[in-house]
Amino acid sequence: MFTQRITAALAGATALSLALAGCGDSGGTSSSSGEAVTSLSILDYYNNEPDKSLVQKGLDACATKLGVTLQRETVPGADLIPKVLQQASSKTLPDVLMLDNPDVQQIAATGALAPLNDLGVSADGFTQGIVDATSHDGKLYGLAPVVNTIALFYNTKLLAEAGIQPPKTWDELRAAAKKLTKPGRYGIAFNANATYEGAWQFLPAMWTNGGDETDLTSPQVAEALQLWVDLVTSGSASKSVINWTQGDVKDQFVAGKAAMMVNGPWNIPSLNESPQVKWDVVQFPVNKPGQTPIAPLGGEAWTVPLNKDEAKQQKAADFVKCLSSDDNELAWAKARFTVPTRTALGPQYVKEVPSMKAFSEQVANARSRTGKLGEKWPDAAKVIYQAIQLALTGQASAQDAFKKASGS
Amino acid sequence: MVHAPTRPSRSEAPATQAVRRAGGRRRRSEDLTKLLFVLPAAIAMLALFGYPVVKNLVMSLQDYGLRTFFTGAAPFVGLDNYVTVVTDRLFSKALVNTALFTIGSIAFQFAIGLGLALFFRRKFPLSSLLRSLLLLPWLLPLIVSSATWRSILEQDNGILNRSLAGLGIINEPVPWLNSPSVALIAVIGVNIWIGIPFNVTLLYSGLSEIPDELYEAGSLDGATGWKAFLHITMPNLRAVAGVVLVLGVVYTIKVLDIILGLTGGGPANATQTLATQSYERSFVDFKFGEGAALSNILIVLSLLFAIVYLRGTRRAVDE
Numbered sequence: 001m002f003t004q005r006i007t008a009a010l011a012g013a014t015a016l017s018l019a020l021a022g023c024g025d026s027g028g029t030s031s032s033s034g035e036a037v038t039s040l041s042i043l044d045y046y047n048n049e050p051d052k053s054l055v056q057k058g059l060d061a062c063a064t065k066l067g068v069t070l071q072r073e074t075v076p077g078a079d080l081i082p083k084v085l086q087q088a089s090s091k092t093l094p095d096v097l098m099l100d101n102p103d104v105q106q107i108a109a110t111g112a113l114a115p116l117n118d119l120g121v122s123a124d125g126f127t128q129g130i131v132d133a134t135s136h137d138g139k140l141y142g143l144a145p146v147v148n149t150i151a152l153f154y155n156t157k158l159l160a161e162a163g164i165q166p167p168k169t170w171d172e173l174r175a176a177a178k179k180l181t182k183p184g185r186y187g188i189a190f191n192a193n194a195t196y197e198g199a200w201q202f203l204p205a206m207w208t209n210g211g212d213e214t215d216l217t218s219p220q221v222a223e224a225l226q227l228w229v230d231l232v233t234s235g236s237a238s239k240s241v242i243n244w245t246q247g248d249v250k251d252q253f254v255a256g257k258a259a260m261m262v263n264g265p266w267n268i269p270s271l272n273e274s275p276q277v278k279w280d281v282v283q284f285p286v287n288k289p290g291q292t293p294i295a296p297l298g299g300e301a302w303t304v305p306l307n308k309d310e311a312k313q314q315k316a317a318d319f320v321k322c323l324s325s326d327d328n329e330l331a332w333a334k335a336r337f338t339v340p341t342r343t344a345l346g347p348q349y350v351k352e353v354p355s356m357k358a359f360s361e362q363v364a365n366a367r368s369r370t371g372k373l374g375e376k377w378p379d380a381a382k383v384i385y386q387a388i389q390l391a392l393t394g395q396a397s398a399q400d401a402f403k404k405a406s407g408s
Numbered sequence: 409m410v411h412a413p414t415r416p417s418r419s420e421a422p423a424t425q426a427v428r429r430a431g432g433r434r435r436r437s438e439d440l441t442k443l444l445f446v447l448p449a450a451i452a453m454l455a456l457f458g459y460p461v462v463k464n465l466v467m468s469l470q471d472y473g474l475r476t477f478f479t480g481a482a483p484f485v486g487l488d489n490y491v492t493v494v495t496d497r498l499f500s501k502a503l504v505n506t507a508l509f510t511i512g513s514i515a516f517q518f519a520i521g522l523g524l525a526l527f528f529r530r531k532f533p534l535s536s537l538l539r540s541l542l543l544l545p546w547l548l549p550l551i552v553s554s555a556t557w558r559s560i561l562e563q564d565n566g567i568l569n570r571s572l573a574g575l576g577i578i579n580e581p582v583p584w585l586n587s588p589s590v591a592l593i594a595v596i597g598v599n600i601w602i603g604i605p606f607n608v609t610l611l612y613s614g615l616s617e618i619p620d621e622l623y624e625a626g627s628l629d630g631a632t633g634w635k636a637f638l639h640i641t642m643p644n645l646r647a648v649a650g651v652v653l654v655l656g657v658v659y660t661i662k663v664l665d666i667i668l669g670l671t672g673g674g675p676a677n678a679t680q681t682l683a684t685q686s687y688e689r690s691f692v693d694f695k696f697g698e699g700a701a702l703s704n705i706l707i708v709l710s711l712l713f714a715i716v717y718l719r720g721t722r723r724a725v726d727e
Contacts, residue, residue: 081694082691085474085477085694086477088477088478089476089477089478089480106474107474109475110474110475110477110478110479111478111479112478193672193674194672194673194674194675194676194677195672238563238564239563239583239586239587240562240563240564240585240586242586242674242675242676243558243585243586243671243672243674243675257564257565378693382693386676386677389674389675389676389677390676392675393586393587393588393675393676393678395588395676407497
């Protein structure tokens, strides 16, 4: 106790003298912008294991490289935007901010983020879809090292038993789903709930068929909705899809209550925990031969909020750049079952992680949700999920649903 | 000498004045003490209740969106937000749903609660244990209740449909949460289940307040059973019943978590209420001005009920 107090006193005295020495030294020679940046604060929503520590590894690697220490804060996914709003109004945004890619344009439009082009960061060699998502008014506001998308998972054992090949067209999908439906088991599971998640799950069908969010009343979009309607009304998919989340969909698949599912690669770790379920993945089927499967891009981008301290802002930009280096992209992609955004890394990645082949192919042609509509995307997404709900509950036909949902 | 008696004599005056002055000083310091007692509560009320209400009112007149948090700019738009939310195609549906939800919940909660309270008035073995078990729905966090009910009501594998089918009551599974025509009923049902303990507890204590002598005297006059209930129980329970009903309405009209947990307002907006709409506008669309406008409408509706209640109780006191 006594010695502790002496140590504390000595430490205090040392600190004081150092501070005084510091004051004496700085007389006129160094300006504030020239001070070395020694720490960066970070906010992200990877608050669950194993993602939390896997992300931490990549962050630490870049911190060591740039000679900074990190103050990282993680919040649950749903709390991120409220937290960002809170910090924005109290001017306490972190130096490096992670955002879900469809949110980047909305936040950038408020003027809260620093354009990365001015800070020596570019997205050359990145897959175009993600560059669209993280750009606003021709400027780059974030970099996403890895991305994901959704495709068709299927239970290899159940398909083999039924003598079915994984479907490549919608007709094959309808037929396969029907044939795989048995008492207590549905052919396919997907999420059609009344949230942005429900809209996101519909996009592979809509975009693959040539539908477009700028004109939701087109016949191509209606055809895609008809696919969802057919799967539910034929009994090949549960009527509960209108309330399911993607997590529910995965649970159905793992429990053997669905032979196929539309879902993303983030489920692979939890699928691997149930080795009795044998599965594989194919790209989302096409309506007519010759079409290319186009799915939406998921994943998070790292951005730099505007900072008066230019040195810190520059350091933060360097940090974001480092997170998208070849090494880190590959490390994160392998550890977290995501796809690297630098297209050149694709072949090597698929060689090392064969289970990600279908997702890598699907990402190559994938589009971002905000690529065309920018900050107006949430309005379109709302119309999409409401139309799906109207059609699946029989309140409107697939042809009329979008008109009805948009209120015209 | 008409004026003489009214005018105080000179020798008397200073004394009375001194007494009066001393009394005034005492009264003033007493007033100050009273004020100091009220002050903490008043400050707390203003900070925790007054400020949000005023802020909410101001916000409902502003274009308060995502941008506002970053730039601080929230231009005044007059009553635009109110016009937007009232003319929205979902407004009338949400209003009707709010009314159905509130009336349906309250009516059944009260009726079942009163029935159970009367039942527990009879002393029987384990009655107090059973009565405390009845409180369970109240003790569970709402998010837990709604998640549990969501799995109970699941169409294919939910325990309710399985049980009903096993008992031969239904042939086809009931789409509790999947059909726009059934979902509201299911949501109301769950809310009734949650509200019963509150009603039982308050009504039971109200019943215990009624002196047994009244029933004894009544039975001498031939008022037993149903008649005793109508002429002794009901009039004596009126005050408590009033409190239960008004609090019930105020609590139910703003219910959000149960609906969000069960259906999220779906399917196809079948269970949207003013509260869920207000939440959605504020925290999904980030149009805080519109969300505030809707919540103000909700506040005014609850206020109307509160006024009805206050007038009712005042009349009861006057009588």
